[in-house]
Amino acid sequence: MVIFRIKNYVEKDINLPWDQREGEIKMKPLHDPLYITAVFKQVGDAYPTDRGTELKYSREENPTVRKLEDKLAELEGSDNALAFNSGMSAISTLYFSLLEGGDKVVLSMEGYGTTIELAKLLRKFGVDVKLAYPSADSLIETIDEETKLVLVETMTNPTLKVIDVPEVAKRCREVGAILVVDNTFVTPLLYKPLEDGASYVVHSLTKYIAGHNDVLGGAVLWNGEFSRDLWEWRRRLGTIIQPFDAWMIERGMRTLEVRFERQSENAMAIAEFLKDHPKVREVHYPGLKDDPYYKVARRLFKKDLYGGVVAFDLGSGDNALAFLRGLKRIFPSPSLGGVESIATYPVKSAAKTLDEEIREILGITDGLIRLSVGLEPLDELIEDIDNALGVVR
Numbered sequence: 001m002v003i004f005r006i007k008n009y010v011e012k013d014i015n016l017p018w019d020q021r022e023g024e025i026k027m028k029p030l031h032d033p034l035y036i037t038a039v040f041k042q043v044g045d046a047y048p049t050d051r052g053t054e055l056k057y058s059r060e061e062n063p064t065v066r067k068l069e070d071k072l073a074e075l076e077g078s079d080n081a082l083a084f085n086s087g088m089s090a091i092s093t094l095y096f097s098l099l100e101g102g103d104k105v106v107l108s109m110e111g112y113g114t115t116i117e118l119a120k121l122l123r124k125f126g127v128d129v130k131l132a133y134p135s136a137d138s139l140i141e142t143i144d145e146e147t148k149l150v151l152v153e154t155m156t157n158p159t160l161k162v163i164d165v166p167e168v169a170k171r172c173r174e175v176g177a178i179l180v181v182d183n184t185f186v187t188p189l190l191y192k193p194l195e196d197g198a199s200y201v202v203h204s205l206t207k208y209i210a211g212h213n214d215v216l217g218g219a220v221l222w223n224g225e226f227s228r229d230l231w232e233w234r235r236r237l238g239t240i241i242q243p244f245d246a247w248m249i250e251r252g253m254r255t256l257e258v259r260f261e262r263q264s265e266n267a268m269a270i271a272e273f274l275k276d277h278p279k280v281r282e283v284h285y286p287g288l289k290d291d292p293y294y295k296v297a298r299r300l301f302k303k304d305l306y307g308g309v310v311a312f313d314l315g316s317g318d319n320a321l322a323f324l325r326g327l328k329r330i331f332p333s334p335s336l337g338g339v340e341s342i343a344t345y346p347v348k349s350a351a352k353t354l355d356e357e358i359r360e361i362l363g364i365t366d367g368l369i370r371l372s373v374g375l376e377p378l379d380e381l382i383e384d385i386d387n388a389l390g391v392v393r
């Protein structure tokens with residue numbers, strides 16, 4: 001008989017199938033077991049957890065999910081973390097917890113397409129939603145005394161504008177607004193918005209943190225007291241992550257740093273290659289010294305790295321589609337952050353829900369390609385890109 005203890009959180013006798021002996025050998029695995037179970041034993045009071053909740057049903061708490069949450073909190077340097085079954089369920093559950101009819105929300109008009117779409121739908125519940133240009137100045141101008149919540153992405157999708165989060169946080173503090181920062185594109189390795197005054201950080205774990213293009217997940221992280229209210233909304237909405245998915249993400253996290261560093265280095269090299277390529281009109285990458293967001297990125301980011309996403313303009317929709325068709329190695333698809341390189345056509349994916357005039361203001365042109373750089377050998381990636389650019393006019 002062996003006793004596993006996970007942070008005094010689960011203390012349970014587990015019988016290994018072949019182990020008939022009592023207390024003879026102390027088996028200890030390197031990695032914790034994966035708790036694929038919907039229910040936990042309950043007679044009278046349920047098993048209490050260290051954060052005042054109960055362990056009885058995996059829609060509420062599960063040790064494998066909790067393990068992921070502890071690791072996420074450690075990575076972000078936050079006091080609390082809750083994991084969800086996607087980035088969108090993290091954001092929507094947070095809205096349920098924080099917002100009510102009559103509240104005013106300010107969002108950057110450039111962002112993850114579904115995030116913008118969801119925010120606009122909050123109007124259906126009487127929430128006043130204002131979209132601002134993704135710059136600290138424009139956001140600050142839109143945020144007023146009435147503002148309840150502000151959501152920004154550290155680096156916008158798809159044109160990679162880096163937001164001066166500390167400036168926005170200062171304004172939010174002045175008016176008492178809650179600042180939510182979606183930190184998916186830069187990861188806690190480069191930037192920790194909670195240190196600069198954000199109230200909550202959200203992540204799509206699907207991207208860099210899981211990192212393998214094979215699992216979905218999301219997280220909300222914050223400092224201070226545990227929010228029983230957010231936990232209750234996760235329980236009511238059923239938006240908790242499944243244990244197997246949590247385990248896969250926790251496994252992926254073990255290599256986050258080396259993956260992200262290599263992807264960022266490869267992305268930098270590709271951005272430089274594209275910048276000098278005659279078929280490429282414009283490159284958006286905050287690591288390029290002449291990029292308008294280089295300075296703010298340099299100031300905010302902890303390392304001289306700028307993430308694994310590069311965006312570039314090929315002049316027309318026909319050119320963009322010809323380029324995608326011409327790729328042999330890089331996979332044309334939405335999403336980002338995995339070990340396999342992926343090329344995305346934002347006009348038909350991430351930015352599909354944006355009005356045409358807004359796309360124009362933001363520079364999301366018909367010829368724009370967003371490339372998420374993976375871990376393939378750099379020379380093979382550049383060769384693939386160069387070949388595909390051969391068909392571009």
Ligand SMILES: *Cc1c(COP(=O)(O)O)cnc(C)c1O
Nearest residue numbers: 086087088112182184204206217
């Ligand atoms: C992908 C993404 C989301 C949504 O996450 P899902 O896991 O796909 O639900 C939110 N924000 C950003 C910046 C993203 O890239």
